[in-house]
Amino acid sequence: MNIKSLLLGSAAALAVVSGAQAADAIVAAEPEPVEYVRVCDAYGTGYFYIPGTETCLKIEGYIRFQVNVGDQVGGSLAHPNDSDWDAVTRGQVQFTAKSDTEYGPLTGVIVMQFNADNATDQEAKLDSAYLDIAGFRAGLFYSWWDDGLSGETDDIGSPVTLHNSIRYQYETGDFYAGISVDELEDSPFYDGETANNFGVAVGLGGKAGAFSYQITAGYDTDNEEGAVRAMGTVEIGPGTLGLAAVYSTNPNAYYNAAEWAIAAEYAIKATDKLKITPGVQYYSDYGVDGSDFADGDAWKVGLTVDYQIVDNFYAKASVQYLDPEDADDSTTGYFRLQRSF
Structure with a gap:
């Protein structure tokens, strides 16, 4: 028997076997249809429908690298030291x-938010979590006192502006309250004493052509003190002029830097990618002496430079000089690289 005869015989045998078992052949089930992600354009760019639902989801965030400079800014989150510089990294989603x-x-x-001072000294935290419907908001979110001018010189808010809160805000196109x-x-x-009370804050603001404004007030029931702030910006020439003033009856949760302060800045749009913002602030009765403001005044001047390297990637540098009447002067600053998505 030669090879040709052997191959022909094998093929015939396979055909007989296949024909005999044709009725018992296994038929593979057809795959379930796949629902592809659909773009949701009802709420702006970046949203997509969660498959199988009518809920739209947007994912965004940034990665930041920053080098801080100043007196005793070094060390780790848990073990600070007297180094005059420190590099930190943050990721936020x-x-x-x-x-x-x-x-x-x-x-x-x-x-x-995820912060890293180094490979071992890191922290992860919930930066905000809230629900919002028909003007009502409840959860962990930043108050109106977190707002400020566009530069880094102004000091017109509280060091702590993230609270568990319930808020109602009425909004139109150019106004909110x-x-x-x-x-x-x-x-x-x-x-x-240990704070375990609440505060009441009100805010209103809006736009009128090239002018925008905001008025914010807050009353701290724990300290039985309050503060009020007015802030506005207007487009003038190649930039935007910003002015702000704040008054506090005594140190409280909403403002505790001085009895009153005024701040000004001018954000110059030098090019499409470059913004230069000089700023200045004056404090009256700066600092806290026991439960009251101190008697000395203070001045602060600074410069902030923003440069957009490419879309969604920018660099920022800032330097600030503070000169209190009753304390040593200080110079601080940072250099930042940030990629947003």
Whole structure:
């Protein structure tokens, strides 16, 4: 028997076997249809439908590298030292979910932040988490006192502006007004006791052509003191002029740097990519002496430079000089690289 005859015989045998078992052949199930991600353009760019739902989701964030300079800024989060420089890295991601309801869009936001002073000294924290519907917001979020001018010189807010809060805010295209009840358990000024009370803040603001404005006030029930702030910007020439003033009855959770202060800046749009912002601030009765403001005044001047390297990637450098009447002067600053997505 030659090879040709052997191959022909094998093929015939296989054909007989295949024919005999044709009725018992296994038929593979057809794959389930795949639902591809659909773009959701009802709430702006970047949203997509969560598969199988009518909820739209947006994922965004940034990666930041920063070198801080100044007196005793070095060391780690747990073990500070007297070094005059320190490099830090941050990653932040935000999830925003929206869906239509009979009361308008239902919004949920979660912001996670990760900070690293070095490979072993790191922290992860919940930076914000809240729900929002029909002007009502509840959860962990930043208050109106977190807002400020565009540069880095102004010091017109509280060191702690992230609270568990309930807020209602009415908004139109160019105007908003609202009221917020804030838990002040993490107040920066306790007046000799552990803070475990609440504050009430109000805010209103808007735009009128090239002019924008904001008025914010807050009353700290723990310290029984309050503060009020007015802030405005207007486009003049090649830049934007910003002015702000703040007054505090005594140190409290909403403002505790001075009895009153005024700040000014001019953000110069030098090119499409370059912005230069000089700023100045004056404090009256700067600092805290026991439960009251101190008697000395202070001046602060600074310069901030922003440069957009490419889309979603920019560099920022800032230097600030503070000269208190009753304390040593100081110079601080930083250089930052940030990629947003």
